[in-house]
Amino acid sequence: MNDIMDILSANNLSKFYSKNKGLFNKQSINLRAVNNININLKAKESLGIVGESGCGKSTLAKMLAGLIAPTSGEIKIQNKGINNYEKYELPNHIQYMFQDPISSLNPRKTIYQSLATPLKYLRKLDDKEIEKEIKSIIKEVNLKEEFLNRFPHEFSGGQAQRIGIARVLLSKAKIIILDEPVSALDVSVQSQILNLLNDLQKKFELSYIVISHDLAVIEAICDRIMVMYFGDIVEKSDAKKLFQNPYHPYTNLLLKSVPIKNQKIEIQSLIETELPDPINPPKGCSFFSRCENKAEKCKDINPSETVKGNRRFKCFFPNI
Amino acid sequence: MINFLKLISRNKLALFGGILLIIIFVVSFLSPLLPLKDPDVIKTSDRFLLPFSEGYLLGTDHLGRDLLSRLLWGTRLSLLVGISAALISATIGSILGTIAGFYGNKTDNVIMRVIDVLMAFPYILLALAIVAVLGPGLFNAMIAVALVNIPFFARNIRGVTVTIANKEFIDAARLSGMSNFKIIVYEIFPNILPVIVVTISTTVGWMILETAGLSFLGLGSQPPQADLGSMLGEGRSSLIVNPHTSYVPGAMIFLIVIGVNLFGDGIRDALDPRLSKGELVKPQPVTQIKLDNNVENNNNSFLSVKNLTTAFNFNNKLNLASKGVSFDIKKGECLGLIGESGSGKSVTALSITCLVASPPGVIVNGSVKFQGNDILKMNYEQIRELRGNKISYIFQDPLSTLHPLIKIGKQLEETFIEYNHQKNKEAVLKGKELLKLVQIPNIENVWNSYPHELSGGMRQRVSIAMALTNDPELIIADEPTTALDVTVQAQILSLLDTLRKERGLSVLFISHDFGVVSQICDRVIVMYGGQIVEEGKTENIMSKPRHPYTSQLMECVPHIGFGKRKLLTILGSPPSITYKKEIGCSFASRCLIKKDNCLNEDIKIVRKGDSEVRCLYPHE
Numbered sequence A: 001m002n003d004i005m006d007i008l009s010a011n012n013l014s015k016f017y018s019k020n021k022g023l024f025n026k027q028s029i030n031l032r033a034v035n036n037i038n039i040n041l042k043a044k045e046s047l048g049i050v051g052e053s054g055c056g057k058s059t060l061a062k063m064l065a066g067l068i069a070p071t072s073g074e075i076k077i078q079n080k081g082i083n084n085y086e087k088y089e090l091p092n093h094i095q096y097m098f099q100d101p102i103s104s105l106n107p108r109k110t111i112y113q114s115l116a117t118p119l120k121y122l123r124k125l126d127d128k129e130i131e132k133e134i135k136s137i138i139k140e141v142n143l144k145e146e147f148l149n150r151f152p153h154e155f156s157g158g159q160a161q162r163i164g165i166a167r168v169l170l171s172k173a174k175i176i177i178l179d180e181p182v183s184a185l186d187v188s189v190q191s192q193i194l195n196l197l198n199d200l201q202k203k204f205e206l207s208y209i210v211i212s213h214d215l216a217v218i219e220a221i222c223d224r225i226m227v228m229y230f231g232d233i234v235e236k237s238d239a240k241k242l243f244q245n246p247y248h249p250y251t252n253l254l255l256k257s258v259p260i261k262n263q264k265i266e267i268q269s270l271i272e273t274e275l276p277d278p279i280n281p282p283k284g285c286s287f288f289s290r291c292e293n294k295a296e297k298c299k300d301i302n303p304s305e306t307v308k309g310n311r312r313f314k315c316f317f318p319n320i
Numbered sequence B: 001m002i003n004f005l006k007l008i009s010r011n012k013l014a015l016f017g018g019i020l021l022i023i024i025f026v027v028s029f030l031s032p033l034l035p036l037k038d039p040d041v042i043k044t045s046d047r048f049l050l051p052f053s054e055g056y057l058l059g060t061d062h063l064g065r066d067l068l069s070r071l072l073w074g075t076r077l078s079l080l081v082g083i084s085a086a087l088i089s090a091t092i093g094s095i096l097g098t099i100a101g102f103y104g105n106k107t108d109n110v111i112m113r114v115i116d117v118l119m120a121f122p123y124i125l126l127a128l129a130i131v132a133v134l135g136p137g138l139f140n141a142m143i144a145v146a147l148v149n150i151p152f153f154a155r156n157i158r159g160v161t162v163t164i165a166n167k168e169f170i171d172a173a174r175l176s177g178m179s180n181f182k183i184i185v186y187e188i189f190p191n192i193l194p195v196i197v198v199t200i201s202t203t204v205g206w207m208i209l210e211t212a213g214l215s216f217l218g219l220g221s222q223p224p225q226a227d228l229g230s231m232l233g234e235g236r237s238s239l240i241v242n243p244h245t246s247y248v249p250g251a252m253i254f255l256i257v258i259g260v261n262l263f264g265d266g267i268r269d270a271l272d273p274r275l276s277k278g279e280l281v282k283p284q285p286v287t288q289i290k291l292d293n294n295v296e297n298n299n300n301s302f303l304s305v306k307n308l309t310t311a312f313n314f315n316n317k318l319n320l321a322s323k324g325v326s327f328d329i330k331k332g333e334c335l336g337l338i339g340e341s342g343s344g345k346s347v348t349a350l351s352i353t354c355l356v357a358s359p360p361g362v363i364v365n366g367s368v369k370f371q372g373n374d375i376l377k378m379n380y381e382q383i384r385e386l387r388g389n390k391i392s393y394i395f396q397d398p399l400s401t402l403h404p405l406i407k408i409g410k411q412l413e414e415t416f417i418e419y420n421h422q423k424n425k426e427a428v429l430k431g432k433e434l435l436k437l438v439q440i441p442n443i444e445n446v447w448n449s450y451p452h453e454l455s456g457g458m459r460q461r462v463s464i465a466m467a468l469t470n471d472p473e474l475i476i477a478d479e480p481t482t483a484l485d486v487t488v489q490a491q492i493l494s495l496l497d498t499l500r501k502e503r504g505l506s507v508l509f510i511s512h513d514f515g516v517v518s519q520i521c522d523r524v525i526v527m528y529g530g531q532i533v534e535e536g537k538t539e540n541i542m543s544k545p546r547h548p549y550t551s552q553l554m555e556c557v558p559h560i561g562f563g564k565r566k567l568l569t570i571l572g573s574p575p576s577i578t579y580k581k582e583i584g585c586s587f588a589s590r591c592l593i594k595k596d597n598c599l600n601e602d603i604k605i606v607r608k609g610d611s612e613v614r615c616l617y618p619h620e
C-alpha cells in the first residue's frame, strides 16, 4: 500500500482519548476519535478531508503534524517515521495552518515578531536574513509592509489568514495542512484566499491536506477527496468522480444537503442526525442509524474497504 | 502605559487610593532621612505622653519612645515585609501554576494536589504552624506569610495558563521550532503577566495585615524593633488607659489597607480589556434612542421598518452601523436578509426591539412600526412585553440564550410559568409538546439534560422551541444555521419552514449564504456597508441579481460541480464602519462596472416593479 512516491503516509492510525472516570477512580473510559486510518499523499498533490464536526478531522490532522501523539499506527514523512526525526526537525517538513486566523497569532506580539519565530528557530537565520525573508514573503501573500509592526487585533480575518499563510511558507515545509482554511472568512474574501493557496501551491510545489466541512471549498482546491465519518474514512476518490457519483450513502447525504440557490433540498426531515456514541462505538456500520440503504447485515458487521478502479469505499450497498 | 494611567485616574476611588499609598510610601521610606527621634530610645520619664505633646507629635508609648518615629519606621518595615512576601509568593506561585497549567496531566495532578492540601488548612493556623517550626522573628514571619499565599497564586495562574496553552498560537509556536521552555517564557508569560500583577495588587494588602497579625501575636518582629503589628500588640496592654498607643498604628494599618484595596481594584479594572473598550458599563435594558427627526411612517403592514439608523458611540463619535434601513414584512412572510459579516445585519435585527447594547449603541433615526405601533416610541415595559410575547429571537449560538446550569426541561417549564402564568404540570406538558414539535427524538432524555450535553443541532432545536413558547408572531433568526453541519442545517431549515407555514409566523431570516436563503425566504434584501442595496423576490434575485455587489458576490461563492479551478473574486474587503461620511456609492472601490459619476453623489434606492436597487447602472 505504501508507495515510494508518497511524500506522506500513515498506516493504521488510531487515536483514543482516555478520560479518568473520577478523582479516585483508577478506571478510565476510552473515547474513539480516529479509528485505523490509512492515508497517503503524493508530492504536489492536494488531498481533501471532508466530514461533519466531531468526526475526527482535526485530530487526524494534528497527529500528522506531530502535534498530538497517535494511540497506535505509524506516520511516515518522506519515507521516514516521524519519531525518527530530530527533536525540532519535523516542522521543517510539515506545517499546520489553523482554522481561526486571529487566535493563531500571539496577541502580544507584532506580526513581524510572529513571522520571525520560524525563521529564527527553524531556519536559524540571522536578523538581516530574517528581515529580507519576511519582506519578500509579505509581498507573496499580498500584504503591505506597513502591517508588520501592527498587532493581530488590528487585522481583518482575511488579512490574518494571509499572515498565517506567510508564517507557514516561511518554514519552507513542503507539506501543509490547511484546517478549515476559509471557514472563518467573509464570503467575498474566501475566494481570494482559495486562489492564493492554489497559486502558491504551484509556485512552491507544495502538497496540501485540506480539511473542511464545506464540499464546495474542498472541490475548488483538491485533486483527491477522503470522506470521513465517525473517525473512519468511508470513501476515497478522485474529486471529480466523487461529486459526479458519490458511492457511499453518507457522501450522498452530504452532497444532497448542500443548499443551492433556487433549488430546494430534498431530504427526509426526520432522519437521525446524531453520531454514534464514541465511548461505545457500534458493532456494525457506524452510519447505520442514518443510512437510507441499510439492511439487516449492516447492523452487525462493519463493512471493510472495497476497491473499485481507483475508488475505495466502506459500504455493503453503495449507490453505484 | 499612559493609557493605563488614564484609565486608573478615571476611577476616582482608585486615584485616591493611589495617592494615599504614594504619600505613605514616600514618607515612611524617607524615615531614615527625616529629623526623627531614634525609635528605640527608651525614656521612661516621658511615658504615655498624649499626641501633640511638646516634642512628641504623636505622643509616646509605655517606654517613652517617640510614637511618630516608631510609626514611620514600623510602617516602612511592615510594607517591606508585606511586599517582599507578596513578591515571593507571586514568583513561586506563578511558576508552579504555569508549569502545572502548561504541562497538564501528571505534573498538573501532583502540583495541584499538594496545593489543595495546603489550602485545606485554615490560613492563619498554617502560618502559625510554619512560624512554630521556623521559630519567631520577622524574617520567618515573612516566609510563613509568603508560603501561605502561594496556593492562591498557583491556582489563579494555572487557570489562565490552561486557557492560553490551548490557544492555537501555542501550537503555531511549537511548529516554529520553539522549545517548551521558550514557549513558556516568550509566548505564555507576556500573556499571564497582567493576571499576575492583578493578583499581587489584590493580595498585598492581606499580606501586610497577616504579617502584622503575626507580629501582634509576638511571633513576628522582636523588641525593640517596631513594626505595625508589634506596636499594636504593645499598645494593647494599655488600651483602656492610654488608647492612643493602639490608635496610632491601628489608623496606619487602616489607611494602608484602604489604599491598597482601592488602588488594586483600579489596576484590576484598568487591565481588564473590556474596560478599555468601554464595555464594563452596565448595559441598559433598551438601546438608547435619540431620534434626530420624526420619521413619517404611514405603512401599516405587519412590520414596517423605516430609515432605521443605528450608531455606536466611541469617544463621542457616532459610527453608523446601519444607515437608513427600510423594509417591511407581511403577516406570514419570510424575509431574507443577506450580507457579509459587518454589513449591519445583526445590528438591524437587534434594533427592531431595541436590543443593541447601550452604551455604545444609539438608535439615531427611524421608525419601527409593529402592528401599527412604533416600537421606538414605546417605554421599557411595553418593549419588554413585546419581546416576551410577540417577537422572539433565534441566534447563531444557542448557548448564548440557554442558561448553562439549568436543565433544558426546567428552562422551558419556567418560561411557560413566567409568561403564561401556567401551573407546573401544564407547563411541563406544554414544554414536552414543544420539544416534540421541533422534532427532538428523545424527549425525556433531552428534558433532563444540560445545554452543553447536547449536540449543536439539538441545542438549536431547543432554542427554536424556546422561541416558540409564547406563540410569537414574528421570529427574528440571526444566522441560525451558520454553526451547524450541512446535514443538520438542512433539517433545521426544513423545520423552520414547516413551523412558519403551519403557524402563519412572519420571519426575518438573516444569513450570508444565498443557498440557505433560497430554501426558506419569500423575499430577500441584500445589505452592504450598513445599507440595503437590493430588494426583491427570492427567485428573481437568485436568478437575475441587479446590483453589481449581489452579482459579484454570487459569482465568487464556490459551487459544487466545477472541479479544481481559479475562482472569481471581489477585490478588497468589505468596508468597516467609520464616523467619516463618504460621498458616493459605498461599493464603488470594488465594483467592476463603476463609472465616474458613481462617486459624485449618494446613490438612492430606486424601485422598479417588485424590486428595488441602489445603483446607477443596475443589471437589467
Ligand SMILES: Nc1ncnc2c1ncn2[C@@H]1O[C@H](COP(=O)(O)OP(=O)(O)O)[C@@H](O)[C@H]1O
Pocket (backbone or CB within 6 Å): B312, B321, B339, B340, B341, B342, B343, B344, B345, B346, B347, B348, B357, B360, B576, B577
Ligand atoms: N456592540 C458593538 N459595539 C461596537 N460596534 C459594534 C457592536 N456590534 C456591532 N458593531 C459594529 O457594527 C457593524 C455591523 O455589525 P453587525 O450588525 O454585527 O454585522 P453583521 O451582523 O452583518 O455581521 C460592524 O462594523 C461591527 O463591528
Ligand code: SF4
Pocket (backbone or CB within 6 Å): A249, A250, A285, A286, A287, A288, A291, A292, A293, A294, A295, A298, A303, A314, A315, A316, A317, A318
Ligand atoms: S454498510 Fe449498510 S448501513 Fe453502512 S453505509 Fe452501507 S448501506 Fe448504509
Ligand code: SF4
Pocket (backbone or CB within 6 Å): B547, B548, B549, B585, B586, B587, B588, B589, B591, B592, B593, B594, B595, B598, B603, B614, B615, B616, B617, B618
Ligand atoms: S452605483 Fe456605480 S459603483 Fe455603485 S454599484 Fe452601481 S455601478 Fe457600481
Ligand SMILES: [Mg+2]
Pocket (backbone or CB within 6 Å): B341, B342, B345, B346, B478, B479
Ligand atoms: Mg451577525
